[in-house]
Amino acid sequence: MRVIDELGFQPNFFAQALQSSRSHTIALVAQDITNPFYPALARGVQQAVGSADYVLLLFDAGAGGQLMHAFAAEVVQRRVDGVVFAVGDAEEDLQTFRRAGIPMVAVGSRQFDFDLDWVSADDERLAADAVRHLYGRGHRRIATISGPPGVAPGSTRLAGYRHGIADCGLTPVAELHAIGDWTRDGGAKAMATLLSLSNAPTAVLCANDLMAIGAIDAALAAGRRVPGDVAIVGVDDIDAASLVRPALTTVRIPAQEIGRMAGELLLRRLDGDAGPQARHVLIQHTFVVRDSA
Amino acid sequence: MRVIDELGFQPNFFAQALQSSRSHTIALVAQDITNPFYPALARGVQQAVGSADYVLLLFDAGAGGQLMHAFAAEVVQRRVDGVVFAVGDAEEDLQTFRRAGIPMVAVGSRQFDFDLDWVSADDERLAADAVRHLYGRGHRRIATISGPPGVAPGSTRLAGYRHGIADCGLTPVAELHAIGDWTRDGGAKAMATLLSLSNAPTAVLCANDLMAIGAIDAALAAGRRVPGDVAIVGVDDIDAASLVRPALTTVRIPAQEIGRMAGELLLRRLDGDAGPQARHVLIQHTFVVRDSA
DNA sequence: CTGAAAGCGCTTACAG
DNA sequence: CTGAAAGCGCTTACAG
Numbered sequence: 001m002r003v004i005d006e007l008g009f010q011p012n013f014f015a016q017a018l019q020s021s022r023s024h025t026i027a028l029v030a031q032d033i034t035n036p037f038y039p040a041l042a043r044g045v046q047q048a049v050g051s052a053d054y055v056l057l058l059f060d061a062g063a064g065g066q067l068m069h070a071f072a073a074e075v076v077q078r079r080v081d082g083v084v085f086a087v088g089d090a091e092e093d094l095q096t097f098r099r100a101g102i103p104m105v106a107v108g109s110r111q112f113d114f115d116l117d118w119v120s121a122d123d124e125r126l127a128a129d130a131v132r133h134l135y136g137r138g139h140r141r142i143a144t145i146s147g148p149p150g151v152a153p154g155s156t157r158l159a160g161y162r163h164g165i166a167d168c169g170l171t172p173v174a175e176l177h178a179i180g181d182w183t184r185d186g187g188a189k190a191m192a193t194l195l196s197l198s199n200a201p202t203a204v205l206c207a208n209d210l211m212a213i214g215a216i217d218a219a220l221a222a223g224r225r226v227p228g229d230v231a232i233v234g235v236d237d238i239d240a241a242s243l244v245r246p247a248l249t250t251v252r253i254p255a256q257e258i259g260r261m262a263g264e265l266l267l268r269r270l271d272g273d274a275g276p277q278a279r280h281v282l283i284q285h286t287f288v289v290r291d292s293a
Numbered sequence: 294m295r296v297i298d299e300l301g302f303q304p305n306f307f308a309q310a311l312q313s314s315r316s317h318t319i320a321l322v323a324q325d326i327t328n329p330f331y332p333a334l335a336r337g338v339q340q341a342v343g344s345a346d347y348v349l350l351l352f353d354a355g356a357g358g359q360l361m362h363a364f365a366a367e368v369v370q371r372r373v374d375g376v377v378f379a380v381g382d383a384e385e386d387l388q389t390f391r392r393a394g395i396p397m398v399a400v401g402s403r404q405f406d407f408d409l410d411w412v413s414a415d416d417e418r419l420a421a422d423a424v425r426h427l428y429g430r431g432h433r434r435i436a437t438i439s440g441p442p443g444v445a446p447g448s449t450r451l452a453g454y455r456h457g458i459a460d461c462g463l464t465p466v467a468e469l470h471a472i473g474d475w476t477r478d479g480g481a482k483a484m485a486t487l488l489s490l491s492n493a494p495t496a497v498l499c500a501n502d503l504m505a506i507g508a509i510d511a512a513l514a515a516g517r518r519v520p521g522d523v524a525i526v527g528v529d530d531i532d533a534a535s536l537v538r539p540a541l542t543t544v545r546i547p548a549q550e551i552g553r554m555a556g557e558l559l560l561r562r563l564d565g566d567a568g569p570q571a572r573h574v575l576i577q578h579t580f581v582v583r584d585s586a
Numbered sequence: 587c588t589g590a591a592a593g594c595g596c597t598t599a600c601a602g
Numbered sequence: 603c604t605g606a607a608a609g610c611g612c613t614t615a616c617a618g
Contacts, residue, residue: 013371014311015612018594023307028351033332040327043356050356055367058321058351063336063343074348078306184536213536239329240533243477243506308596311610 026054026266027080029071031087032062036238037255038086041107044259045084052267054081061087068093076100082266084259088152103269105262109152115278117269119262121253122282123153124160127205130233130251131164133287134203139231143176143201145190145211154182157207157235176201180211187211191218195230202230203293209234209241209250216244216292231293246291258283319347319559320373322364324380325355329531330548331379334400337552338377345560347374354380361386369393375559377552381445396562398555402445408571410562412555414546415575416446417453420498423526423544424457426580427496432524436469436494438483438504447475450500450528469494473504480507481514488515488523495523496586502527502534502543509537509585524586539584551576 003009017023026049030038046056057080059071072093075083083097086107097104098114106118127144134142144161147154158177165172175197178190187206191214194201206212212234219230226232226246234241237252261281268274296302310316319342323331339349350373352364365386368376376390379400390397391407399411420437427435437454440447451470458465468490471483480499484507487494499505505527512523519525519539527534530545554574561567 010370012311012611014307014314014316015594015610018305018307018311018596018611019613021307021594025350033335034329036327036329036332039329039332039353042326042351043353046351046353047356050360055371056351057318058335058339058349060332060336060339063340067343077303078348238532240536243533244536245538305595308594308610311595311612312597314610 021079022081023079024054025057025078025080026263027057027059027075027078027083029059029061029068029075029083029085029087029093033058033060034062037236037253040255041086041259041262044256044261045263046259047256048260048263049267054267061090072096076102082270084262084266086262103266105266105269107258107262109156117265117274117278117280119258119265119281119283121153121258121285123156124163125282126235126251126253126285127157127160127207128164128167129285129287130205130235131161132168133289134205134231134233134293135164135168135170137203137231137293139203140170141173141176141199141201141203142170143178143194143204145178145180145187145194145204145206145215147180147182147207149179154207161205180207180214182208182210184210184214184217187214188218188221189214191215192222195219195222195224200230203233204230205233205235207235209236209238209248212248212250212292213240213244216246216248227291227293233293237288241288242290249290249293250288252286252288254283254285314372315374316372317347318350318371318373319556320350320352320368320371320376322352322354322361322368322376322378322380322386326351326353327355330529330546333548334379334552334555337549337554338556339552340549341553341556342560347560354383365389369395375563377555377559379555396559398559398562400551400555402449410558410567410571410573412551412558412574412576414446414551414578416449417456418575419528419544419546419578420450420453420500421457421460422578422580423498423528424454425461426582427498427524427526427586428457428461428463430496430524430586432496433463434466434469434492434494434496435463436471436487436497438471438473438480438487438497438499438508440473440475440500442472447500454498473500473507475501475503477503477507477510480504481511482507484508484511485515488512488517493523496526497523498526498528500528502529502531502541505541505543505585506533506537509539509541520584520586526586530581534581535583542583542586543581545579545581547576547578 061068083104109120146158178193180186180190215232219226234248234250237250241248241250354361376397402413439451471486473479473483508525512519527541527543530543534541534543
C-alpha cells in the first residue's frame, strides 16, 4: 500500500473494463445541447449517476446532419453500461440499443411498441394547471397557441389545455386555438390572429416561452396592455422569460430533476434491482408567476 | 467478412483500448454547463474531434461542491487521450493533468507558469472595437461598466476599452468607469451611478450582456431613451440579447468556434504534429448591431 | 490465507 | 502471404 502511494500506481482502466465488461460509463444522447433544456438535463443525470462513479459520454445530435445514426453505432461499439436517450424522433435508434441489449432510459413522453423506462414532464397536467390558474384570475375566454398538430409535447399540452377548459366548466371554442411553430415569430403571428377575433380572448396559454414572448410582442404592437387587456402564460421558463417586459409568467419544466430521475432509474436497471417491468415517471412542474398573467 | 456481417461481430472496445492504450476519448471539463457558453463550446469541440472518431466525456464542474478535484482524478484514472479544460480558477487541477502527461488545451485567457496550448476570445480587441463603433456613431463621452477589478476576462476587456478610448483620441475620464458584478442588478446600479454624473455619458460599453440589460433597465427607469439619450452595448450575445427591448447591440463571442479550434489544437497534439511549443489562438468576435446602439 | 495460473479479446511481431 | 504465439494489465478461480 505504501508503495502504491509512493509510485502513484493506478489500476489500468481498460484492463478493468475488459475483464469486467463494465466501463462505468453512461451515454447521454441529447437532441440539441444548445437548447438550455439539455444542459440542465445533463447536470441532473451527472448528479444521479456520478454518485455511483459513472461518467457521462456526451452525444449532441443537434450538431447536424445524419449524426444520430453514427452516434447509435458508436454508443453500441463503445459498450457503455447504459444510455439516457433524449432525442424525440429517433425510434429507429432506440431499437438499435434495444437489440444490442444496452440498458436505457428515455426522456420525454413517447409511445413505443415495446416497454421502456421513461421520464417526462407532466405535459398534460401542466397545461391544465395553467388554464385553471387563468380561470382563477377571472378569465373566461382563454385561448391557446399550440405547436404544430400531432407532435409531442405540443399535442399533449393541447390535450391538457382542453382538459383544463372542461374542468373549469367552460365551453371549448375552436377559434380560440391558434397554431404556432415554437418560434417567437410564429407566436406573434398566431397572437395576431387571436386578437383579430370579434370576441378576442382575455388570456392566452402558449405552449412554450418563445411563442409567449412573440405573443407579448404582437399584443403590445396591437396596442393591448399585458396583462391588463390580455394575460399571457408560457411554458419552459427559459432565461429570457425573466428578462422580457412584462416578465413572463410561465410553467417551469424541471429539466435537472428529470435528468436526475432518469439517472436513478438507469442506475437501478444497472444494479439489477429494477424488475422486468418498465417504469414511467412524470416529474412535477412549478408555476412561476411573474407579470404577464 | 461475410461472417462478420452475418453475426454482427464488433471488435471489443476495451481490448482495443487496452492493447493500444488509446480510447479515442476526450474529456471536456466545463465550468458550468448551464451557462450557454459551454454547450456551444461542447458542440464545437465535438465537431472538431468527432471527425477523427473521438468522443466527449463530459465533466460539469458547476454541478457543485468540490467536484473539480474528483473530476481531475477521474480524468487521469480513465486515461483519456486528451483534455479540453474550460474551468477558470483551477490551476491546481491543470497541474494534475500536466503531471499525468495528458495532452490538453485550455479555453479562456489565462497565465500559467508553464507553456500550454490555449484558445480564447480576443477580449481586449473586442472591447476596443466596441468603443470605436460608438465613436463612429458620433459618441464622445463613452463610459464602461466593467466586471470586478482584476479578474479575467473583465480586466482584459477593461484594458481594451482604455485602448479604444486612446485610439479614438479621447481623453480617459476616471468617473466614466463604473464597476459591476456581471449581473443584471449590478449593471443597473452601475448605470444609475453613471447617469447621475453632472456630465453623463452618451454611450456605455458593458462587459457582458446581463449588465447591459440591467443598464437598459436603469436608463429607462431614469426616463432616458435608449439609444436616443444613451447608447448601450453588451458582450456575449446571449439569447436574451435579441429578446429584450430595445434589442441589445452586442459583441458576439463565438463559443462554438472556440470549441472547434480547441478541438483541432488537441487533435494535432494527439497526432504528434504539434511541435514542442504551445500555441495561443485568439478567436475573432463579431459585432451584432441591433437597436440599443 | 497466500501465490501462481488462466483468461478477458484484442494487436503486433515473428515463425513457417 | 498465412497462422500461431506473446503480451497489454487486470480479476477470478484454483492449487498449495
